[in-house]
Amino acid sequence: MAPTLYMIPPSPPVRSVLMTAKALGLTLNEKIINFPAGEHLQPEYLKLNPQHTVPTLVDDDGFAVWDSNAINPYLIGKYAKDDSLYPQDLQKRAIVDQRLHFNGSVAFGAVAGIVRCILYEGKTCLDDNDKTRVEQVYAFLEAFLDDGKPWMAGDCLTVADYNLYATVSAGDVLVPIDGQKYPKVATWFDKVGNLPEAEATKKGLAIFESLISSKLQ
Amino acid sequence: MSIKLYYALPSPPCRATLLTIKALQLEVDLVPINLVAQEHLTTDFLKINPFHTLPTIQDEEFYIWDSHAINCYLVDKFGEDDGLYPRDLQRRAVVDQRLHFDSNVLSARFAAIVSPILREGARIIPKDKSDALLQGLTLLESLLEKSYYVTGNTLTIADFSLVATVSSANAVLPLASNRFPNIFEWLARMESLPYYQEANQEGLDAFATMLKSKHLVRQASAVK
Numbered sequence: 297m298a299p300t301l302y303m304i305p306p307s308p309p310v311r312s313v314l315m316t317a318k319a320l321g322l323t324l325n326e327k328i329i330n331f332p333a334g335e336h337l338q339p340e341y342l343k344l345n346p347q348h349t350v351p352t353l354v355d356d357d358g359f360a361v362w363d364s365n366a367i368n369p370y371l372i373g374k375y376a377k378d379d380s381l382y383p384q385d386l387q388k389r390a391i392v393d394q395r396l397h398f399n400g401s402v403a404f405g406a407v408a409g410i411v412r413c414i415l416y417e418g419k420t421c422l423d424d425n426d427k428t429r430v431e432q433v434y435a436f437l438e439a440f441l442d443d444g445k446p447w448m449a450g451d452c453l454t455v456a457d458y459n460l461y462a463t464v465s466a467g468d469v470l471v472p473i474d475g476q477k478y479p480k481v482a483t484w485f486d487k488v489g490n491l492p493e494a495e496a497t498k499k500g501l502a503i504f505e506s507l508i509s510s511k512l513q
Numbered sequence: 514m515s516i517k518l519y520y521a522l523p524s525p526p527c528r529a530t531l532l533t534i535k536a537l538q539l540e541v542d543l544v545p546i547n548l549v550a551q552e553h554l555t556t557d558f559l560k561i562n563p564f565h566t567l568p569t570i571q572d573e574e575f576y577i578w579d580s581h582a583i584n585c586y587l588v589d590k591f592g593e594d595d596g597l598y599p600r601d602l603q604r605r606a607v608v609d610q611r612l613h614f615d616s617n618v619l620s621a622r623f624a625a626i627v628s629p630i631l632r633e634g635a636r637i638i639p640k641d642k643s644d645a646l647l648q649g650l651t652l653l654e655s656l657l658e659k660s661y662y663v664t665g666n667t668l669t670i671a672d673f674s675l676v677a678t679v680s681s682a683n684a685v686l687p688l689a690s691n692r693f694p695n696i697f698e699w700l701a702r703m704e705s706l707p708y709y710q711e712a713n714q715e716g717l718d719a720f721a722t723m724l725k726s727k728h729l730v731r732q733a734s735a736v737k
Contacts, residue, residue, distance in 0.1 A: 366609035374602055387577075389589075393581065400613045
């Protein structure tokens with residue numbers, strides 16, 4: 297039986313799980329959560345995830361975990377043929393972990409904060425503060441890539457690239473990446489976007505883009 | 514060459530790493546960094562960590578920052594067993610989720626209150642920001658309903674990150690024990706750890722003193 301992913305297609309963290317699953321050749325049973333109808337606050341869902349967020353993964357033995365930064369390493373550990381996406385080497389892994397915590401707290405924090413205001417608080421345009429916040433994320437990522445290595449955590453593609461790509465692709469909708477200011481980020485973004493597994497994120501990203509553009513003036 | 518820890522005692526994430534180091538009984542060179550004197554912005558420190566955050570550790574030629582990444586690394590490398598950070602994939606995933614809950618939710622919401630105070634001279638704790646933190650703590654309260662520690666009945670590094678954050682939040686807000694009885698029971702359990710005084714309480718006291726001197730005003734909250 298395939299693991300179940302509770303999700304909504306446009307969510308960046310959901311898209312990172314879809315990308316990871318595709319890279320692993322893993323089929324997920326996708327279940328859309330109806331947020332407007334309050335489905336995320338129903339007792340059945342709260343039992344799986346008391347934080348009532350998406351994505352939530354329920355593995356085939358009933359084990360439930362949420363937060364894409366925890367889900368993806370779990371899926372890789374369980375289903376990957378090798379450890380390249382989440383290295384067993386402790387130093388390489390520590391760098392990936394640091395990038396994942398950056399993704400969750402700083403990068404997604406910036407993007408989600410703005411998106412929340414647009415979707416739920418009637419914000420109709422981005423102000424200078426918003427643009428600065430997103431650009432600060434790009435500046436950090438440009439610095440992560442400063443050593444000339446091709447991927448966010450070094451020489452090899454890892455889950456850090458997937459999770460950051462999902463967040464940055466949402467950021468790019470809000471504040472397009474300026475290739476002059478952030479050339480390494482722009483190159484990395486195109487490279488990850490052209491990976492076969494990125495295909496799994498495109499449908500949700502298109503929904504996200506139209507959601508945002510329908511609210512912004 | 515032993516591990517070097519670059520840290521500032523009042524900083525909650527530094528205290529999470531100190532708790533981990535003490536729990537592992539690791540010999541570590543402690544290198545205090547004076548943030549007020551901007552020692553984190555010196556050329557030497559920027560070479561170690563261009564993002565100039567604390568804690569940062571140095572293990573021979575390897576540098577890593579972010580307390581959560583550091584603590585995972587330390588247990589995996591130096592732990593006599595995997596109790597503090599289980600190798601079992603499912604148990605590890607739960608620890609990872611709690612670590613991200615600390616960085617993405619509780620620490621982030623706490624920093625949103627404290628950063629303006631420490632960096633911009635703010636004196637007010639805005640209602641919406643304290644409500645957001647209390648909402649996060651309400652979730653932690655429910656996670657502790659049926660277990661002694663934040664991931665279950667075993668102490669892990671998730672407890673170290675969360676106790677550093679929550680004890681610091683309690684020093685700033687402070688929290689009502691009748692609203693958060695599970696959190697207070699868990700705090701007492703953590704305080705009884707033999708290394709808690711040295712690894713967290715001393716820095717927490719310094720942090721609390723620093724904030725008390727600012728004479729903060731908390732906007733009245735409708736959330737009880």
